[in-house]
Amino acid sequence: MRYTYLVINVLTVFFPFVLSFDKKVHFYKSWKYIWPGMATTGLFFLFWDVLFTMKGVWSFNPQYITGVTMWGLPFEEVLFFLTVPFACIFIYACLNYYIKWQIDMRLTGIISSLVIMLSVLGLIFYYNKIYTAVTFGLLLILLLMLQYVIKTEWLSRFYMAYVVALVPFYLVNGILTAIPVVIYNNSQNMGKRVGTIPVEDHFYLMALLLMNIGFFEYFKTRKKTDDRSA
Template sequence: MRTEYTYLAIDLGSLIVPLIFSFHPKLLFYKKWAAFALSNLMVCMLFIPWDMYYTRLGVWGFNPAYLTGIHAGNLPLEEILFFICIPFSSVYTYHCLKLFFPAMREKVPHEVITLLLVFILMGTGFVYIQHIYTSVTFFVLSFTLILLTLFEVPWLPDFYFSYLVILLPFFIVNGILTGTGPDEPIVWYDDFENLGIRIGTIPVEDIFYGMLLLILNTALFEYFDRRFSKQHDLHKQSHTAVHAETMIESHTR
């Protein structure tokens, strides 16, 4: 494979299996594509400008040797696809795990996990506030977790469980992007803007940046999925009522 297709191959490789298995009769995830599309569009409206700004600041950047050369503003096409392909595969995984392991909701101590995360992230963000990638990511994720807790969303335990599972492919994909395998990193970072702590080649902040990206996609996905399900149920009830009324009229004539 030519190196300029490396990042694109990573994006599409993460998408292909969830895309195909969306049509599995036990999953039927394709019926939830509309909910995902709306949620992902809204999250992209936050993350893509954020990415563009950090790229302009030099917080991170991209190695042109692994890119097709197609750009939108200062972002390569592959980076934009990343914000679509990775959330799609992750929300698909969340959907599957929620479907097949419903009992995990009762076993995950989500209140304790949230409290620990907020405490650690807030504290670290304040101590290292001069590192923009660290502080902004940690603060925004902390506030997001606090809001979700205040709204008492029932799916948070499912998300924590799915994110734990997702971390394995996350380390593989992000490892390749940050230099595990290729001769040079596909995505590079200015370590002055982060803690300088790496798991292999991956900045530790990426774990929480990824969590923020996926929890926002999941939150909006759950919201739109419920809305669409209610609309479908109301439409079905209305259709049933009309059909029943028609049958009654035909029998009374």
């Protein structure tokens, strides 16, 4: 069905959008902190996406897209960088409200160090695979900055949200790669999959969410600082 990818996008964002008006979380009040970061991150990843599509890192099955394009990408692929981050930031916000427990900062540091080491190994052994090298390279830079330079305090909350976000990730990405709507060129990745999902997709998601949640926290904190200064 040519509307498959579009329907997946709509379903991804439908429940987070509706539940944004929950009387406890009031996620809709945080929307103003989401858009600037989502726009910045979206443009960055769209640039990456356009280049990867041109290089044949992945392609899109014409049977499952509407045929409407933007910058050489299916319109649905552009929507993906809005619907998925919105849904995942919603998960992050809900966990922050309903679950007060968080991972110990020492354990957070260990997790970050392990992912950094994994990223370094990915770069060493798969430097000639475009998707693998760029994904691990970006993730390495982001985690080094957030964990050891900025020393952000929300990383422990992020890791919890990331684990929860893997549930809808496996559902959505599983469908996209099983049909397949998105077709990966295995010569540009490790060639290893979890079910039908390339291993790199897990770390691509992590990098995407780190940037989006990082901007979300930045704009939210800046607003509070401005309010106190007023």
